[in-house]
Amino acid sequence: MKPRLPLAVVSGYLGAGKTTLINRLLSEPHGLRLLVMVNDFGAINIDADLLAEAGDDTMTLTNGCVCCTMGADLYMAIGDVLDRDTRPDYLVIEASGIADPARIAQVAMAEPDLVYGGIATVVDGQTYASLVADPLIGAQIERQTSVADLVLISKLDHPDPALTLRLGVQSRAAVVDLAERNALAPLLFGGAPRTIPMVKGQAHAPYVTWSSSSPIQLDHEALLAKLNTRPAGLFRFKGFVAGPSGRGWEVHCVGPAVSVKPISQAQGTKVVGIGLEGQINPEQIENWWLD
Amino acid sequence: MSDIVVYSAKKIITMDVNRPEATHVAVRNGEVLAVGDARCADQWGTVTHDDSLKDAVLMPGFIEAHAHMMAGAMWEYAYAGFHDRIDPDGKLWPGLTDIDAVIGGLSDYAQGLDDDAPLVGWGFDPIFLKTERLSKKHLDQISTTKPIAILYSNLHLMCVNSVALEMAGFDHTTNAEGVIKGPDGTPTGELQEMAAMFPVMRRLNIDFRGLSQKETSIRAYADVSRRAGVTTVTDLYSEMEEEDVATMLRVTGEDSYPLRIVPALGAMSGPKAIADKAEALAKRSTDKLRLGAVKLMTDGAIQGWTARIKSPGYVGGQPNGIWNTPPEVIFQLVEELNSRGIQMHIHVNGDEAAEVALNAIEAALRKHPWMGHRHVLQHCQMMGRDLFTRAADMGLCCNIFANHIYYFGDQHVAMTIGVDRAERMDGARSAIDAGVNIAIHSDAPVTPMAPLFTAWCAVNRQTTSGRTLGHAQQITVQEALFAITLGAAYTLKLDREIGSIQTGKRADFTVLGDDPTKVDPMALKDVPVLGTVFGGRVHLL
Ligand SMILES: [Zn+2]
Numbered sequence: 001m002k003p004r005l006p007l008a009v010v011s012g013y014l015g016a017g018k019t020t021l022i023n024r025l026l027s028e029p030h031g032l033r034l035l036v037m038v039n040d041f042g043a044i045n046i047d048a049d050l051l052a053e054a055g056d057d058t059m060t061l062t063n064g065c066v067c068c069t070m071g072a073d074l075y076m077a078i079g080d081v082l083d084r085d086t087r088p089d090y091l092v093i094e095a096s097g098i099a100d101p102a103r104i105a106q107v108a109m110a111e112p113d114l115v116y117g118g119i120a121t122v123v124d125g126q127t128y129a130s131l132v133a134d135p136l137i138g139a140q141i142e143r144q145t146s147v148a149d150l151v152l153i154s155k156l157d158h159p160d161p162a163l164t165l166r167l168g169v170q171s172r173a174a175v176v177d178l179a180e181r182n183a184l185a186p187l188l189f190g191g192a193p194r195t196i197p198m199v200k201g202q203a204h205a206p207y208v209t210w211s212s213s214s215p216i217q218l219d220h221e222a223l224l225a226k227l228n229t230r231p232a233g234l235f236r237f238k239g240f241v242a243g244p245s246g247r248g249w250e251v252h253c254v255g256p257a258v259s260v261k262p263i264s265q266a267q268g269t270k271v272v273g274i275g276l277e278g279q280i281n282p283e284q285i286e287n288w289w290l291d
Numbered sequence: 292m293s294d295i296v297v298y299s300a301k302k303i304i305t306m307d308v309n310r311p312e313a314t315h316v317a318v319r320n321g322e323v324l325a326v327g328d329a330r331c332a333d334q335w336g337t338v339t340h341d342d343s344l345k346d347a348v349l350m351p352g353f354i355e356a357h358a359h360m361m362a363g364a365m366w367e368y369a370y371a372g373f374h375d376r377i378d379p380d381g382k383l384w385p386g387l388t389d390i391d392a393v394i395g396g397l398s399d400y401a402q403g404l405d406d407d408a409p410l411v412g413w414g415f416d417p418i419f420l421k422t423e424r425l426s427k428k429h430l431d432q433i434s435t436t437k438p439i440a441i442l443y444s445n446l447h448l449m450c451v452n453s454v455a456l457e458m459a460g461f462d463h464t465t466n467a468e469g470v471i472k473g474p475d476g477t478p479t480g481e482l483q484e485m486a487a488m489f490p491v492m493r494r495l496n497i498d499f500r501g502l503s504q505k506e507t508s509i510r511a512y513a514d515v516s517r518r519a520g521v522t523t524v525t526d527l528y529s530e531m532e533e534e535d536v537a538t539m540l541r542v543t544g545e546d547s548y549p550l551r552i553v554p555a556l557g558a559m560s561g562p563k564a565i566a567d568k569a570e571a572l573a574k575r576s577t578d579k580l581r582l583g584a585v586k587l588m589t590d591g592a593i594q595g596w597t598a599r600i601k602s603p604g605y606v607g608g609q610p611n612g613i614w615n616t617p618p619e620v621i622f623q624l625v626e627e628l629n630s631r632g633i634q635m636h637i638h639v640n641g642d643e644a645a646e647v648a649l650n651a652i653e654a655a656l657r658k659h660p661w662m663g664h665r666h667v668l669q670h671c672q673m674m675g676r677d678l679f680t681r682a683a684d685m686g687l688c689c690n691i692f693a694n695h696i697y698y699f700g701d702q703h704v705a706m707t708i709g710v711d712r713a714e715r716m717d718g719a720r721s722a723i724d725a726g727v728n729i730a731i732h733s734d735a736p737v738t739p740m741a742p743l744f745t746a747w748c749a750v751n752r753q754t755t756s757g758r759t760l761g762h763a764q765q766i767t768v769q770e771a772l773f774a775i776t777l778g779a780a781y782t783l784k785l786d787r788e789i790g791s792i793q794t795g796k797r798a799d800f801t802v803l804g805d806d807p808t809k810v811d812p813m814a815l816k817d818v819p820v821l822g823t824v825f826g827g828r829v830h831l832l
Contacts, residue, residue: 014617072499075489082493098617102468106486110467111493112460136599136618136647139610220464262464 004250004261005082007091007108008117008188011101011144013131016122017154018094021184025092030185035081035088039074039096075107082113090117090189098140102147109259118236118254120188121148125156125163125177148173149255150187150235172256174235174276181206186274190236190254210282211272212289217242218269220260223249227258231288233280239271295319295338296827299329302806303349306776306791316349318798321826325794343829347821348806350772351791352522352799353742354779356690357636357669357732360526360552361499363511365413365736369400371441372414376739379514381832390420390429397441398433409495410434412441415450425450426473427480440491447595449482451491456480459490504535509542513550517830519741520801520820522551523780523789527636527669528586529554531572536582543579549825551579551799553783555586555636558616562627569633578826581785585628586669587637588615590644593672593707594699598641600673606709612641622651629655634784635666636690642673649681656685667782670734672716673708679718679725688782691717691774693731693749694738696761700754714761719749723770730779731771743807746771747816768812800824802831 012018022036074093081091091114095101101119108116121144124131132138145151151173153163159177167175176187186207218226218241230237230253237253240263248266252259273285296318303313303326310326317324317332325331332338363379370376370384371393377383387393393415401410410433417425430439430452438455442448456462456478463476469487473479482488492498516524529535531554543552556572558565565585573583590612591597596605597612604611616624621637628635629652637652639645645668652666667688668674672695674682682689695703696717703713715721722729731749733740749771752760766774780790789797804819822831 014620072485075485075492076498079489079493097620098614100613103484103486106468106484107489110459110461110465110470110487111490136643137614140613258466260464260466262460 002087002113004113004115005087005091006089006115006117006189006252007078007093007105009093009095009101009105009119010122011095011099011119011148012097012122013124013137013141013144014097015127016097016124017152017178018122020154021120021122021152021178022092022094025184025188028183028185030189032089032185032189034090034092036092036094037074037077037081038094039099074104078107078111078114082111092188098137100140100143100147102143112261115250115252115261116254116257116259117189117252118149118257119147120150120152121145121173122152122154122178123167125153125160128163128167142170145173146171149257151175153177174255176276183207187235190238190252190272190274206277208275208277208280208282208285209272210274210285211239211270212286213268213270214290215242216269216290217244218249219244220249223251223260224258226289227251227253227260229288231280231284233275234273234285234288235276236274237271240266240269241271242266242269295324295332295335296341297329297332297338298341298343298349298824299345300347300349301345303792304772304806304808305793306351306773307793309793313792316792316798316800318827321798321828323792323794323796323798326792344802344824348803349792349800349824350520350803350807351776351801352789352797352823352825353520353775353801354523354730354783354785354790355516355519355521355733355735355740355742355775356525356667356730356779356782357527357692358524358735358740359528360508360512360554362735362740363513363515364505364508366511368442369397369410369412370414371397371412372444373416374739376414377518379511379518381518387415390425393425394429394432397430397439401433401437401439404437406437409438409440409455411495411497412439414444415441416444424479424481427451427453427456427478430480438491438495440495440497445595447484449488449491450480451482452480455491455495458494461490504530504532504538506538506542509539509552510548512552513548515735515740516550517823518820518832519739519743520803520823521740521742522549522799522801522823522825523783523785524550524552524740525783526552526554528557528588530559531556531568531582536572536575539580540575540577544577547828548579549823549828549830551581551789551825553581553584553785555584556582558585558587558624558628562624565624566627566631566633569628570631573633581783584634584636584783587621587624587635587648589621589637589639589648590614590641593640594702596707598673599643599647600641600708601643601646605707607706611643614644618647618651621647622654625651626655626658629661629664629666630659632661632664634664636669637666638669639674640670640672640692642675642678645671645674645678649678649685649687652685652687653681662686665782665784667730669732671722673712674718674722675715676718676721676725679722679727682722683726688728688730689722690730690732690779690782691719691722691749692734693717693719693745694733696752697748697754698738700752700760701756701758704754704758704760715764716761717749718761718764719766719770719774720764723766728778728781729774730782731774741816741820742775743818743820744816746775746807747812749774750812750815768808768815771815772807798824798827802829
C-alpha cells in the first residue's frame with residue numbers, strides 16, 4: 001500500500017507572499033519531495049530552478065467549474081496525484097487569494113489516503129489592518145486567518161507585537177513572523193518525516209523537537225482524549241499509535257487541528273512533536289505523552 | 292432538383308418588424324433567401340417546395356445565451372429530481388416527488404446497471420422531505436451490495452449508502468466537517484461540500500471534468516438543445532484546453548451537427564494571459580464554434596447565501612457572500628479585456644456584485660472608450676432600476692436568470708432576501724424600461740434548458756408553489772420571445788446572422804406544434820417543440 005500523502009494549504013490574500021514562502025520552502029534542505037499545486041489568478045512565479053534542483057514538481061490549476069459551485073477541478077487533481085505510482089512526500093496547495101483554505105484542507109480530513117498537514121496563512125504585515133477593514137473583501141480575508149493552524153507574518157522589517165497579538169486572539173493558530181525564522185520546513189511539514197532524517201545543525205533554528213518510541217496502546221476514544229490534553233505550544237504532533245488487536249492509528253496534529261486515521265497493521269507506537277522555542281520544552285511533551 | 296427550397300408552414304413568426312408573419316421561407320445554401328408566401332422566391336429561379344413542415348409554426352432558432360455543456364452529460368447518471376425532465380434521447384424522467392418514488396425510481400434504474408457498476412444519481416431536491424433528511428437508511432433499501440451516490444441539485448450535497456460509506460472509509464472515527472453523523476455517532480450518508488464528497492466520487496469514478504470535455508458531451512449538448520428548439524447555445528465558462536478545442540472543432544464541424552456553440556473562456560489566469568488566449572481563440576472561430584469571448588466570475592449564488600448583496604443583507608442575518616474573484620482583480624481583468632476589444636460575460640448574482648462590475652466597466656470605458664462593446668452582465672438577479680439604468684447608459688446587455696423565479700422564488704421569499712426584494716428580482720420589466728437589451732436564460736444544468744419555459748417564467752413570474760412573484764416585473768409574450776431570439780443574438784454579437792427569420796440570415800428555425808403568440812400566456816411553456824432547422828437542414832425529434 002502506498003503511504004498516505006500529507007497535504008498542507010498555503011493561503012493568503014493577493015500579494016501576501018504565498019509564492020515567496022513556497023520558494024523559501026523549496027530552497028530549504030528538508031529532504032522532502034514536494035508537489036506544489038497552484039490555484040490562483042495571475043502568472044505563476046514558483047522558482048523553476050528550485051523545483052528542478054530538488055526533483056520537485058508543480059501543477060497549476062484553474063477555477064473551472066459550473067459557476068464555481070463545486071470547485072471540483074482541484075479535488076480531481078488531488079485524485080490524480082494520489083493515483084500516481086509514486087506519490088510525492090508532501091503536497092502543498094497554494095490556494096487562490098480569496099479561497100477559504102478550510103474548504104480545501106477538509107479534504108485531508110475526509111480522504112483516507114491523505115493526511116492533514118495544516119493550513120498556513122500568510123499575512124502581509126503592512127497591509128493586513130487596512131485589508132480586513134475593507135467593506136468588500138475584509139471578512140473573507142479575516143476568515144483565512146481565523147481558520148489557520150499557522151499564521152505567518154510577512155514583509156515586516158521588525159516584528160509588530162500588536163499585530164501578532166491581534167492575530168493570535170483572532171485565530172487559534174500559532175503566529176510567527178517570517179523574518180524571525182530561518183528554517184520554515186519544520187513548521188510547515190513537521191519534524192521528522194518517515195524516511196528522512198531530521199535536518200540538524202540549523203543555526204538558530206528556534207524549534208523544540210521531541211520523539212518517542214513506546215509500547216503504548218490506545219483505542220480511538222483514549223487517543224482522542226489524550227490529544228485533547230496536549231500541551232499548548234506543541235505545534236505539531238504526528239506519528240503512529242498502536243491500538244488494540246493489532247490495528248492502530250496515524251495521528252497528525254497541527255496547531256488546533258487533530259486528524260486520526262485508522263491503519264490496519266500497527267508497528268508499535270512512534271511519534272514526534274515539534275514546538276516553538278520558548279513556548280515548550282521536550283520534558284513537557286514527554287510528561288504529557290507518557291503520563 | 293433546384294438548390295432553392297421553399298418551406299411552407301402554418302405560420303412563420305419572423306421576429307422581423309418588416310414582415311412579422313409569413314407562411315413560406317425560401318432557403319439556399321443554409322441561408323434565408325426570401326420570406327413571404329409560396330411565391331416569395333420565384334424571382335430567384337427554379338424552386339423546390341417542401342411541405343413537410345406545413346402544419347408547424349416556425350420561429351427563429353432559439354438562442355440559449357447562458358448554459359453549460361455539462362447539461363448534456365449529466366444524463367450519464369440517473370435523474371433523481373423533483374420536476375419532470377426529458378433527457379437528450381427524448382425519454383421523460385418523471386419527477387420523484389416523495390421518498391418512496393425516489394427509492395422505487397432508483398431501484399428500477401439499478402436493475403439496468405451492470406453488477407459492478409455504481410448507481411449515481413443527480414438533481415435530487417429534498418423539498419418534499421419536511422421532517423427528515425435523505426440518509427443511508429433510504430438508499431440501503433435500493434441496494435446493500437452496490438455503491439450508491441445521489442447528488443443534490445445544488446451540487447453541494449450528496450447522499451450515499453452504506454456500501455459507499457465503507458468504500459470511502461467513513462465510520463464513527465471519521466472527523467471531517469462535511470461527513471454528517473447521526474445520534475448514534477455513525478455517518479448518516481449525507482456528505483456536504485466537495486471535500487467530503489471527494490472520497491466517494493474518487494472511488495466511484497465520478498469525474499466532473501470529463502463531463503464537459505468528452506465528445507459524447509458535445510453530442511449530448513446538441514440533443515438537449517434540439518429538444519428545446521435551440522440552434523445556438525453558449526457554454527459560459529470553458530477552459531478551452533488545446534485538446535478540447537480540437538475536439539469541439541471536429542465535432543461541431545460535421546455537417547450533421549445541428550448546433551452553433553458560443554463558448555466563453557473562463558477568466559482563470561492573469562489579465563494579460565487570458566486576453567492573449569482569447570485573441571488566439573477568436574482567430575479559430577468557425578460558423579458553428581464562435582470563440583473569443585471571456586467569462587468573469589464575481590460572487591456566488593443567492594440560494595447558497597454566497598452572493599454579495601447590499602444592505603440590508605440576508606433576512607436570516609447570514610454574513611454577506613463571497614467573491615470568487617477579488618474586486619481588485621475584477622477591475623484589472625475588465626480593464627485589460629476591454630482595452631483589447633474582447634467581449635466579456637460577467638457573472639453577477641447579488642446587487643453588490645453587479646455594482647462592482649458596473650464600477651469596473653465604467654472605469655475601463657473611461658480609459659478605453661469602446662462603442663458597441665456589448666459586454667454582458669449575466670444573471671443580474673438583484674439589479675434594481677438604478678443599476679439597469681447604469682447598464683443602459685454604458686451600452687451593457689443584461690442576461691436575466693428568469694428560471695430562478697420558478698425554481699427558487701419561494702426559497703428567496705422565505706429564506707434569503709425576503710419578499711419585497713424577491714418580488715423585484717430578475718426584473719426584466721425594469722431592465723427593458725431602463726433601455727437595456729436583455730436576454731433570459733436557464734443556466735442549464737442548474738435548471739433545464741427550455742427557452743419557452745424561460746419565456747413563460749419571465750411573462751408569468753410563477754413560483755413552484757404557484758405564487759405570482761412580482762406582477763410589476765412581468766413582461767409581455769412578445770418581449771419574452773424577443774429575449775430568446777433577437778435579444779439573445781444581440782448579447783452574443785450574432786444579430787447580423789441569427790435571431791430573426793429574414794433574408795440574408797442563417798436558416799435556423801425552431802419548429803413548434805402551436806403558436807406561442809396565440810396560446811394563453813400560462814400555456815407558453817406547453818407549446819410543443821417538434822425540432823429544429825439548422826442551416827436549412829431539418830432535424831425533427
Ligand atoms: Zn452559469
